[in-house]
Structures are given as C-alpha cells and as structure tokens.
Amino acid sequence: MFVINCPHCGERDQSEFSCGGEAHIVRPKQPTELSDDEWAEYLFMRKNTKGVQFERWNHAHGCRKWFNMVRDTSNDKIHAVYKMGEKPPVI
Amino acid sequence: MTKYRINKTRFVDQTKTVSFTFDGKKYHGFEGDTLASALLSNGIHLIGRSFKYHRPRGIMSCGSEEPNAICQINDNTDLTEPNVRATEIELYEGLKASSQNCWPSLNFDIGGINNLISPFIPAGFYYKTFMWPKSFWKKIYEPLIRLSAGLGKSPTQPDPDIYDHKHEHCDVLVIGGGISGIISAKIAAKNNLKTILIEDKNILGGSTIYQNNKNFIIDNQKSNEWLMNEISELEKLDNLIIKTRTSLAAFHSYNYLLAKENISDHLPLDKKNGSIRQRLWKIRADKVIVAAGAIERPLIFNNNDRPGIILANSVKKYLDFYGVSTGLNNIIFTNNDSAYETAVSLFEKGISVKIVDIRKKSSSNIVKNAEDLGIKIYWNSTVVNTFGYKKIKSIEIMNLSEDGSNVTGNKHKIQCDCLSISGGWTPMVHMHTQSGGKLDFREIDQVFVPTEKSENHINVGSCNGDFELEEIVKNTNYKVKKFLNINEGGFDKISVLCSKESEKKNIWLLPNSISESKTKSFIDFQNDSTAKDIKLALREGFKSIEHVKRYTTTGMATDQGKLSNMHALGIIADTAGVKMGTLGTTTFRPPFTPLTFGAIVGRSVGKFFDIVRKTSIHEWHVQNNAKFENVGQWKRPWYYPINNENLHEAVQRESKAARDSAGILDASTLGKIDIQGSDASEFLNRVYTNAWSKLGIGKCRYGLMLNEDGMVYDDGVTTRLGENHYLMTTTTGGAANVLSKLEDYLQTEWPELDVYLTSVTDHYTTASICGPNSKKILNKLFPNKDFSDEAFPHMSYQDAIIDKIECRIMRISFTGELSYEINVESKYGKSLWENCIAAGEEYKITPYGTETMHLLRAEKGFIIVGQDTDGTMTPIDLQMDWIVSKKKYDFIGKRSLYRSDTMREDRKQLVGLLTDDPNEILEEGAQIVSELDKKPVEMIGHVTSSYFSPNLNKSIALAVVKGGKKMNGQKLFVPMENKNIKVTVSDFIFFDKENKRINA
Known part of the structure; x- marks a missing residue:
C-alpha cells in the first residue's frame, strides 16, 4: 500500500485515495465535430503502460481534490505529484 | 520424566506439569512445550494420515514449515480450529488435539487402501478420471472425493473469539x-x-x-x-x-x-x-x-515420509531446547555439516547415533568433533529404502557412484527408531x-x-x-x-569462532537401485506429490514451474511448499537438463503462514460489519412495525405490515390507499446536493441531458444524467432555489458517486466554472405525501398557505413555516398522484412526520414503503435507474427522447448518443408487458423469447420490474426487449422452469396516461 503525498494535505495512506486512471486525456471541446473513431479514441482507448505512467488520483477520504501523479506501474515508485492544471514534470 | 525426556533445559519448566489429550487419550507435558514436543516426549510420532494416499505421517520439523503434524484443536466446540501445526501450538492445560484426515481412526484408516492402489493415482488422476460420465461429477464423484480428502473440520458456529487490529x-x-x-x-x-x-x-x-x-x-x-x-x-x-x-x-x-x-x-x-x-x-x-x-531441507529418497523421519536441526531443537529425544537409536542422513551438530548433541547425551553422508569426506571442525567422539560415519552413501509402517524401524543404504547419479555395491541394512535428515538450508x-x-x-x-x-x-x-x-x-x-x-x-570488535563447511554436495533426487516407478520419494509431504509425479508432468508436456506446480499440486498445501518447492524446481531442472537458476521460482504470496479469518476481519463483525444509516424518522418506522430494506447503507422502510400481512398483502393495501386517499413516504434517503455559484445553471446544462437555463426560480425539473458513453447514470428532480442556487436530488444509492462525478468534471474539465457542490443528504428529512387528499392534508398543516394550482402549481417549490420550523415544500410526484414533498432540517424530521400523520388521520393517511413506491411508479412507467437500467441503456432506449435536448451544443454523453452502436434499432428498449393471464405475475430478471421452437433459443430481453397492480387489478411489468419500440401488441414468451408464460408487448404507461391525477 503506497504512501501518497497529496499536494494539498501531505503524506497519507493509499486507502484514503482512489485512482481515476490515465491523466491528461482532455475532453474534446467540440465533441459533435468528431468522427465515431475519434470519439471512441477519447472515450475508450487507454495506454495501460508498463513503466512510467501519468495518472489521476482523488483524495476521496480527505480533501476530495483531484490531482495528478507520476507512477511507475512496474514497481509502484511514485516519481511526482502535482495539482490539476499544473504542467506535468519531465520524468 | 518420561523415557524420551532425557534432558533438562532452561526453556521447559519441568516442575510445571501440563495435561492434554490427543485423540481422546490423556498425556502430560510441561510448561514451555509445544504440542509436538510434548507428544514426542510421550513417544508419539504418528500424528495424521497423508492427504492422498493416507500414509501414516509424523512430526517432521519444529516450526511453521511443518507439513505433516497438523491437528484439529478443541474438536466439537465453537472454538475448534483445523490444520493447526502441532509444532507451533504452545501446550496449555486442557488442550484437546486430534488427528485429521483419517477414518475411522488414526491407527486404522480405511483410506490407506489408496496407498496400495497408488500406482493408479498419479499426478492429474482426478483431472483425468472423473471427467465422465459428466452427470456423475456433482452427485457422486465430488461428494466422495470431498469425504475422503479434506483437511480437518470447519467450526459450524460463529467464532466466539475477539480479534483486534x-x-x-x-x-x-x-x-x-x-x-x-x-x-x-x-x-x-x-x-x-x-x-x-x-x-x-x-x-x-x-x-x-x-x-x-x-x-x-x-x-x-x-x-x-x-x-x-x-x-x-x-x-x-x-x-x-x-x-x-x-x-x-x-x-x-x-x-x-x-x-x-x-x-x-x-x-x-x-x-x-x-x-x-x-x-x-x-x-x-x-x-x-x-x-x-x-528452513532446513529434507532429502528426497524412497519412502522418505515415515513417522520418525525428522529434519536434523529439529531433532537438535527437541533435544537441546525441549529436552526431548526423538529416538534412542538415531541415524542422521545428511549432505552437509550442520547435521553433525545434532549428532554431537545426541552423542553427548548418551544417545546412540550413526551418520550417513552422501559426501566423500569433510574436514571441518564439527565433523572432526564427531569423528573424535567415535561416531560411525558412512561416507559416500545414500539411503535407498526405509521400513516400518507407523514408525521407522530400519533403513537400507548403498554407496554412491563416482558422479552421484547411481548407486553401487550391496545394500546394507541398519536398525533405527529415528532418522534425521538434512539436505542443506533454504x-x-x-x-x-x-x-x-x-x-x-x-x-x-x-x-x-x-x-x-x-x-x-x-x-x-x-x-x-x-x-x-x-x-x-x-x-x-x-x-x-x-x-x-x-x-x-557496538559489534565491530566482536570475535567469532565457528566450524566452516568446506565440502558441498547436493543431489535433488537421490538415486536408487530399483526402478523409479517402484519408488515413493515424496517431495510435497502434505499433498503427497512424489518425484515421479513431477517427472510425469514434464513427460506430459508441462514446462512452466507454475504449471507443474498446479498439475501435481506440489507446494499448494497449507504449508505452501516451504519444504518442497526447491526440490520440485531442482528435479525439474535436472530432468529437463536446464540450470535451476533459469527456471525462476513460483510466486511467494502472502500470508506466510495461514491467517485466521478472525484476524483479517478484526472488529468488523456483527453490527460493526458495515455502517448503517438511519433517517431521523427511523424510530417511528420501527414502532410502526416497518420491515426494512437495505438500500446502500441506508435502512429504508420496505412495507408496514398490519395484522400479519405478508409483503404482497401489505403492498396491495398501501398502493390502493395512496391512490384512493393519501399515502406518506419517508424520502429522506434520496441524495441531495446543494449547488451554488454564478455558473450553476451552465453547469446543470452540461451534466443533464435537458436544458436548465430557462428554469424559473422556485421551479423544479426532472433531469437525466448520462455517462460520457451515453448510458443513463442517474436521475432526479432539481429545484432552483435562487438565481445561483439549486438543490439537486439523486437516487439513494447513487448519491456519493454522483457527487464524485460532478466534482471530477468541475475540478478537472471545467475549472473555469464558478460552482460549489455540497452534499446535504443527511441535513434534510423529507416527508412525501401523495394521493387525492394530499392537498387537504397540506392545508391543515399549513393553514395560511394557498395550495391552489394557480398559487402552487405542479413542479414548483415554496418556503413555509410549520411549528416555527422553516421548511421547503416541493410539489413533485413519483407516483403520478397529486404529491408534496416537505423538507425540514433533520433534527425536526420526526416531529414533522408525526404532524403529517396526525393531520392525515381523518383521511386514513397510510405510510408506505419502497415496495409500494416501486409499484406506484411502475403503474406510471417511471423508470428506476439501476432496476430498469443496467448501464447499457441510453435515454433513447428508454423511450425518453423528450428529455434529450436537441438544441444544446454539448452535455455529458451527448456525442455517444450518435455513435453507430447507440443508434442501432435492435438495441434493447423499454416496453411494457401484460400477461395473457392477468393474475400471472412475472419474475423480475426472467428472460424473454419470441420463438419457443427455435434452437438455440434466442433470448431477446428480460423483465426489469413486475407487480400485481391493485389499481388496475392486473399484473403489469416493465421489460427491455430487442427492438421493443416497434413491437407494441406483439406476443412473446417468458419461459419458466415448468411453463411458458404468454405475454403481450404494451405501452409502458399503464395508469392515468393523460396525467390527470397530478392536478386532481
């Protein structure tokens, strides 16, 4: 079980958080302009990376804030956490 | 002191006698003993029968790796526990232990016949044999196998013990x-x-x-x-x-x-x-x-599983820690130096000991020590057989060939009553x-x-x-x-002197003079897998260690292969001719030793198992004989039986009363989210399918929320309390998820919106009064208020005061009747409810529960998200096109409604179903077919809601059917176990299609 450094609250147990999957998938501003394939790409397709992955987490049993986290899925090492809207770090 | 308690140690207090029973017979040990050391001190080695062949088995180790000596503790009590390792349980006064996996008794076990027919039960025997006839599996094979297999008995009563985290x-x-x-x-x-x-x-x-x-x-x-x-x-x-x-x-x-x-x-x-x-x-x-x-390794040779064959270091621990000799005529069989420490210890206590060593020589201090004492050592030798059914009596040894792959010379028989084995350390x-x-x-x-x-x-x-x-x-x-x-x-200047091992030799499977098929060289003692089982698996094409493990069940017993895994790997490597290091190991998963369920669960048992949420009116419901239903963590009144009514009778009465006069429902559990901010209207536009900008202050509107994939997620009525202030209601079960989802969009997709969300579910208590007399009851409760349709129309809200308590009244309806929902702060909830009941008394106001609510809304064809929908239904499938705005540029899920799949005409769509026999009530979840003779039968849909309507005096049902929109009037079938029920597709609004009653 990880220790996650919530950018708003500090270090907390993983049990306080929920994972929201891959980060930086922007909802299209004009969905109606998209083809079925383009919309499906946004809606369904995820990378499922083995290695360094950028993902969304929610401090569900804490401040309830969403934030981003960089985690290596092969060894669970957390490289960085940063607030929503902040630029992703270069890992 | 008993014959085998030959040594006094500081770890066992021989002044404090402890009595215990094993298989009903009383024995004595001392404080500080384990069950295993106490049994050994009484000369008892035979503890149980093996899993598959029912061979007699004895204590083999002194710790958590023990594969054989597993017992049932305190049999026939609530506290009974199976599969306890005798080597780990500390002896206490009155301990009752019994052997497992033997019937009728440990000494005469009928399953022992498996040992005689063992050539016919190789690895994978069960997989290969019990495949046919197929029908025999459930009623004959499985019960028989379970009877003769099994490891101990589970307790039948709840665990009375307390556990903690x-x-x-x-x-x-x-x-x-x-x-x-x-x-x-x-x-x-x-x-x-x-x-x-x-x-x-x-x-x-x-x-x-x-x-x-x-x-x-x-x-x-x-x-x-x-x-x-x-x-x-x-x-x-x-x-x-x-x-x-x-x-x-x-x-x-x-x-x-x-x-x-x-x-x-x-x-x-x-x-x-x-x-x-x-x-x-x-x-x-x-x-x-x-x-x-x-952990010390055993050695793998023919008949290496008899009681009295014990790991060498365990023999030393029983001797030097517990003061118990495991035998009086010992042989030590080893491939390394550490077993010589055991030999020296035994010799020094005056116990006869000989050594068989597969190595040609060793010149370490400890070996010299043994030689100097005059202990007989058979170098370059291996055990090829052992004798003695319930306890080892003798062994046969032979010399090893030069490369160790074979045996040479003559067999030499040696008597013993204990064989200590050591194959090195893991x-x-x-x-x-x-x-x-x-x-x-x-x-x-x-x-x-x-x-x-x-x-x-x-x-x-x-x-x-x-x-x-x-x-x-x-x-x-x-x-x-x-x-x-x-x-x-603090340990930098420490001086350590010790014997150092110079000669190392390891043979995973020791050679024998007789053919391998006639030997039983056990690797996994608890699951009875032998070296030849592993070789058979390799011959049959299994290559991965993970597959061999599962096929032969090696390492899958309660000891998790602590003694067997390395030998299995070694034999696979040798047989396949590969290096052991390239095979990898199986996965070591937690827990290291078995955990009790009690320890895992801790205090979360009984009423602490889960949180229970109760409304402020709960006490009244209990006093009025409500039967409760769990909705998420909420306790909701399900129905209120009078005079021993059953569910059906109570619901028929409650439903009729609600439409004939007045009914009252505790609606407090519906999720409530307070939405404020200058962009609140825009936010609602984006999360609901319909338009919100033009909703007047003081008005209510029903909304449908989709997932981004276009499927219905939640629904509820939202009220505009002020210019920038809304109160959203959600389904009871969906409240937390809806709030999370809305927060997600606000924080991540639309951070530019000025909107604040607060969960207020628990803050307000809601009493919902419906029925043709509801307006009269509201007039009594609020005599100064004008409830005329002009002053207080359907789908609007007003503030009011009752007993100096501020409340909000919404005129909204989930039953199709004229209906009002009164919200007060929860601390006044019960008093509000009692006022309503008192005011409604002259109209026989009838409290109704969730079941009646479901029936009433089904008569009106109102969906329940999660009952009539299952995450694959779009609003179009539900024939709710009217609520999907064509004008709005975007809302969550909009684009998905125009995907090729969501536009298919043969999707499952919501319909009504009427049974040909109006008294026949369909089962919810029942499958629907159009043709009975077609094979395979094509299932075109299923029943989602079904009731007997007392107000229509017939059975009604909602269902989802492929292409159902165009099937009105069509005959279909609902096949049940004994009959095929004929049904007709109908409109799903069964009652008051013109909505006259809402304004009655």
Whole structure:
C-alpha cells in the first residue's frame, strides 16, 4: 500500500485515495465535430503502460481534490505529484 | 520424566506439569512445550494420515514449515480450529488435539487402501478420471472425493473469539528474533531509532539460543550463552518494542506490513477471560530489516515420509531446547555439516547415533568433533529404502557412484527408531519477494538469495544466504550500519569462532537401485506429490514451474511448499537438463503462514460489519412495525405490515390507499446536493441531458444524467432555489458517486466554472405525501398557505413555516398522484412526520414503503435507474427522447448518443408487458423469447420490474426487449422452469396516461 503525498494535505495512506486512471486525456471541446473513431479514441482507448505512467488520483477520504501523479506501474515508485492544471514534470 | 525426556533445559519448566489429550487419550507435558514436543516426549510420532494416499505421517520439523503434524484443536466446540501445526501450538492445560484426515481412526484408516492402489493415482488422476460420465461429477464423484480428502473440520458456529487490529509506525522494523535480528534491533535501538522486533516464537533467540556446541564461540563464550546476555540487554532498551508470538503475514509495497500477534492462544480456556485472541498489526516502517532465517531441507529418497523421519536441526531443537529425544537409536542422513551438530548433541547425551553422508569426506571442525567422539560415519552413501509402517524401524543404504547419479555395491541394512535428515538450508526469501524483491541463484550451494535493490529494506542472516555464524554476525553488523547510516554498531570488535563447511554436495533426487516407478520419494509431504509425479508432468508436456506446480499440486498445501518447492524446481531442472537458476521460482504470496479469518476481519463483525444509516424518522418506522430494506447503507422502510400481512398483502393495501386517499413516504434517503455559484445553471446544462437555463426560480425539473458513453447514470428532480442556487436530488444509492462525478468534471474539465457542490443528504428529512387528499392534508398543516394550482402549481417549490420550523415544500410526484414533498432540517424530521400523520388521520393517511413506491411508479412507467437500467441503456432506449435536448451544443454523453452502436434499432428498449393471464405475475430478471421452437433459443430481453397492480387489478411489468419500440401488441414468451408464460408487448404507461391525477 503506497504512501501518497497529496499536494494539498501531505503524506497519507493509499486507502484514503482512489485512482481515476490515465491523466491528461482532455475532453474534446467540440465533441459533435468528431468522427465515431475519434470519439471512441477519447472515450475508450487507454495506454495501460508498463513503466512510467501519468495518472489521476482523488483524495476521496480527505480533501476530495483531484490531482495528478507520476507512477511507475512496474514497481509502484511514485516519481511526482502535482495539482490539476499544473504542467506535468519531465520524468 | 518420561523415557524420551532425557534432558533438562532452561526453556521447559519441568516442575510445571501440563495435561492434554490427543485423540481422546490423556498425556502430560510441561510448561514451555509445544504440542509436538510434548507428544514426542510421550513417544508419539504418528500424528495424521497423508492427504492422498493416507500414509501414516509424523512430526517432521519444529516450526511453521511443518507439513505433516497438523491437528484439529478443541474438536466439537465453537472454538475448534483445523490444520493447526502441532509444532507451533504452545501446550496449555486442557488442550484437546486430534488427528485429521483419517477414518475411522488414526491407527486404522480405511483410506490407506489408496496407498496400495497408488500406482493408479498419479499426478492429474482426478483431472483425468472423473471427467465422465459428466452427470456423475456433482452427485457422486465430488461428494466422495470431498469425504475422503479434506483437511480437518470447519467450526459450524460463529467464532466466539475477539480479534483486534492495530496501526503502528516505526523507524525500523526487524522481522525475526534470531541472532541476526537481535543484532539488528540492538544497533537500531541504540541509535535512537524507534524499533520494533517481531518474533513468531514465544521467546527470542532463533536456533542460536540452543547452540551449545563448543565449536561455535562468540567473544569467548558459547554462542547460546553470549546470545542470552544480548537478549537481556535488549530488553532494557526503551525505544525497542519486542513482540513475541507475532508472525509476519505480509510485506507490501512502501514498507506496509501485516503481522499477526497471538495474544491468548497459548492460555488454557479458563484463563483466556474473554481477552483478545489475536491482533493484526498494520505496520508502516521507514526501514525494514528482514532476519527471517532459513528452513532446513529434507532429502528426497524412497519412502522418505515415515513417522520418525525428522529434519536434523529439529531433532537438535527437541533435544537441546525441549529436552526431548526423538529416538534412542538415531541415524542422521545428511549432505552437509550442520547435521553433525545434532549428532554431537545426541552423542553427548548418551544417545546412540550413526551418520550417513552422501559426501566423500569433510574436514571441518564439527565433523572432526564427531569423528573424535567415535561416531560411525558412512561416507559416500545414500539411503535407498526405509521400513516400518507407523514408525521407522530400519533403513537400507548403498554407496554412491563416482558422479552421484547411481548407486553401487550391496545394500546394507541398519536398525533405527529415528532418522534425521538434512539436505542443506533454504533462505526464507518470502518476505523479500513479497515486497517486490528479486532473487539470484547461488550455484555453489543451490540456493536462491535476495538481490538487494531496495533502499527501504535489507535481508540479513541466513535468509540472506549467510549460513555460517561468523558471516552472520559480521555481515549483519556491516549491512545494518550501512543501511541505517550508523558509524558505531557496538559489534565491530566482536570475535567469532565457528566450524566452516568446506565440502558441498547436493543431489535433488537421490538415486536408487530399483526402478523409479517402484519408488515413493515424496517431495510435497502434505499433498503427497512424489518425484515421479513431477517427472510425469514434464513427460506430459508441462514446462512452466507454475504449471507443474498446479498439475501435481506440489507446494499448494497449507504449508505452501516451504519444504518442497526447491526440490520440485531442482528435479525439474535436472530432468529437463536446464540450470535451476533459469527456471525462476513460483510466486511467494502472502500470508506466510495461514491467517485466521478472525484476524483479517478484526472488529468488523456483527453490527460493526458495515455502517448503517438511519433517517431521523427511523424510530417511528420501527414502532410502526416497518420491515426494512437495505438500500446502500441506508435502512429504508420496505412495507408496514398490519395484522400479519405478508409483503404482497401489505403492498396491495398501501398502493390502493395512496391512490384512493393519501399515502406518506419517508424520502429522506434520496441524495441531495446543494449547488451554488454564478455558473450553476451552465453547469446543470452540461451534466443533464435537458436544458436548465430557462428554469424559473422556485421551479423544479426532472433531469437525466448520462455517462460520457451515453448510458443513463442517474436521475432526479432539481429545484432552483435562487438565481445561483439549486438543490439537486439523486437516487439513494447513487448519491456519493454522483457527487464524485460532478466534482471530477468541475475540478478537472471545467475549472473555469464558478460552482460549489455540497452534499446535504443527511441535513434534510423529507416527508412525501401523495394521493387525492394530499392537498387537504397540506392545508391543515399549513393553514395560511394557498395550495391552489394557480398559487402552487405542479413542479414548483415554496418556503413555509410549520411549528416555527422553516421548511421547503416541493410539489413533485413519483407516483403520478397529486404529491408534496416537505423538507425540514433533520433534527425536526420526526416531529414533522408525526404532524403529517396526525393531520392525515381523518383521511386514513397510510405510510408506505419502497415496495409500494416501486409499484406506484411502475403503474406510471417511471423508470428506476439501476432496476430498469443496467448501464447499457441510453435515454433513447428508454423511450425518453423528450428529455434529450436537441438544441444544446454539448452535455455529458451527448456525442455517444450518435455513435453507430447507440443508434442501432435492435438495441434493447423499454416496453411494457401484460400477461395473457392477468393474475400471472412475472419474475423480475426472467428472460424473454419470441420463438419457443427455435434452437438455440434466442433470448431477446428480460423483465426489469413486475407487480400485481391493485389499481388496475392486473399484473403489469416493465421489460427491455430487442427492438421493443416497434413491437407494441406483439406476443412473446417468458419461459419458466415448468411453463411458458404468454405475454403481450404494451405501452409502458399503464395508469392515468393523460396525467390527470397530478392536478386532481
């Protein structure tokens, strides 16, 4: 079980958080302009990376804030956490 | 003293007798004994029968690796526990143990016939044999196999014991209280680090604590004496917590560990005094030092499983720790030096001992010690057979060929009553690999050792592959100092003298003069898998160790293969002609030793199992005989039976009353979200399918919320309380998820919106009054208010005062009747409800529960999200096109409604169903077909809601059917077990299609 450094609250147990999957998938501003394939790409397709992955987490049993986290899925090492809207770090 | 209690030790108090029973017979042991040592002191080796062949089996070890000596404890009581290792249970007065897996008795077991027919039950026997006829499996094969297999009996009553959980944080956690763990803990604690030392035995010291051999000297003292002093110093350290009887269960990532502490398992039943039985520690440690030790390996030869065949170091522990001799005429069979310590110990106590060694020679100090004492050693020899059914009586040995692949010369028979075996040592790398650590294979002594990579944990001592005392002490000191960044460890100038092993030889499967098919060389003693089973699996094409393991069940018993895994790997490697290091190991999963369910669950039992949410009116419901339904964590009144009514009768009465006069429902559990901010209207536009900008202040509107994939997610009525202020209601079960989803969009997709969400579900209590007399009741409750349709129309809200209490009244309806929902702060909820009941008395106001609510809305064809929808229904499928705005540019899920799949005309769509027999009520979930004769039968839909409507006097149902929109009037079938029910597709609004009653 990880220790996650919530950018708003500090270090907390993983049990306080929920994972929201891959980060930086922007909802299209004009969905109606998209083809079925383009919309499906946004809606369904995820990378499922083995290695360094950028993902969304929610401090569900804490401040309830969403934030981003960089985690290596092969060894669970957390490289960085940063607030929503902040630029992703270069890992 | 009994015949076998031949030695006094400081660990067993021979002045304190403890009586216990085994298989109903009474025996005596002493305080400090384990069940195993007490049984051995009474000369009892035979403990149980093996799993498959029902061969007699005895105590083989002295610890958690024990495969054979597993017992049922306290049989026929609530406290009974199966599969307890006799080697781990501390003896207490009145302990009742019995053997397992034998019938009718341990000494005469009818299943022993499996041993005679064993050539016919090889690996995979069950998979191969019981395949046909197929119908025999469920009623004949499976019950029979279960009867003759099985490991012990589960208790039939709830567990009366108390279990506990505790969180703990520390700088350093040391796992294992042997010599390396003690050195580690002392270095850490002396350097002001908060340290926890856990040890699964009742005292510290590991195997060094009974190492009294003169060849093992630390600082001019025998190693056991030296360690005794260290332990007493350790106990004086303030910042060290020592937890004995505590075993590590799991080592998770980020140094999160679970450890189980036995608190009262070792106490007699009458002294437990309701104390906690076991405690699960949840430890977060900054640094972890694993000092888990090593397990002695058995040797694999023909008939190596008889009672009286025991691991050599265990024999030494029984002798030097418990004072019990496992036999009076011993043979030691070994491939390494460590077993010679056992031989010397036995000899020094005056017990007859001989040694059989597969090596050609060894010239270490300990071997010289044995030779000097005159102990007979058979070099370059192997055991080829053993004799004695319930206890070993003799062995046959032969010489090994030059390369060790075969045997030569004549058989030589030697009498014995105990055979100690030692195949070397296996480092306990379980903890290391559980934490994600990798392993390296060390060729010279054929062991897997940890590859040190982690910055947060290290392995020290024999679990790290350091087997000799000097390297254990010195390497532990060096590694711990470096790991904790400490300059002075206190062990820097220590002097260690020990015997050093020079000759190493390992043969995974020892050769025999008879053909392999006629031998039984056991690898997994508990699951009865033999070397030839593994070879058979390889011949049949299994290659991966994980597959061989599952096919032969090697390593899959309750001991998890602590003794067998390495030999299985070795034999696979030898047979396949590959290097063992290239095979890898099977996965070591937690828990390391079995955990009780009680320890896992802790206090979360009974009423603490889950949170129960009750409305402020709950007490009234209880007093009025409500039957409750669980909706999420909420307790909701399901129905209110009068005079022993059943569910059906009560619901028929409640439903009729609600439409004929007045009904009242506790609607407090519906999720309520307070939405404020200058962009609140725009936000609602984006999350609901319909338009919100033009909703007037004081008006209510029904909304449907989709997922981005276009499927219906939730629904509810939202009221505009002010220019920038809304109150949203959600389904009871969806409240938390809806709030999370809305927060997600607000925080991540639309941070520019000025909107604030607050859950107010628990803040308000809601009483919903419906029926043609509801307006009269509201007039009585609020005499100064105008409830005319003009002043207070349908789908609007007004503030009001009742008994000086502010409330909000919404005129909205989920039943199709004229209906009002009154909301007050929850602390006034019960008083509001009682006022409503009092005011409604003259109209026979009838409280109704969720079941009646469901029936009434089904008459009107209103959906329940989660009942009539299942995450695959779009609003179009539900024939709710009217609520999907065509004008809005975007809302959550909009684009998905125009995907090719969501536009298919043959999707399952919501319809009404009427049974040809109006009294026939369909079962919810029943499948629907259009053609009965077509094979295979095509299932075109299913029933989602079904009731007998008292207001229509016939059965009605909602269903989803492929292409159902165009099937009005079509005949379909609902096939049940005994009959096919004929149904007709209909409109799904069954009652008051013109909506006259809402404005009645």
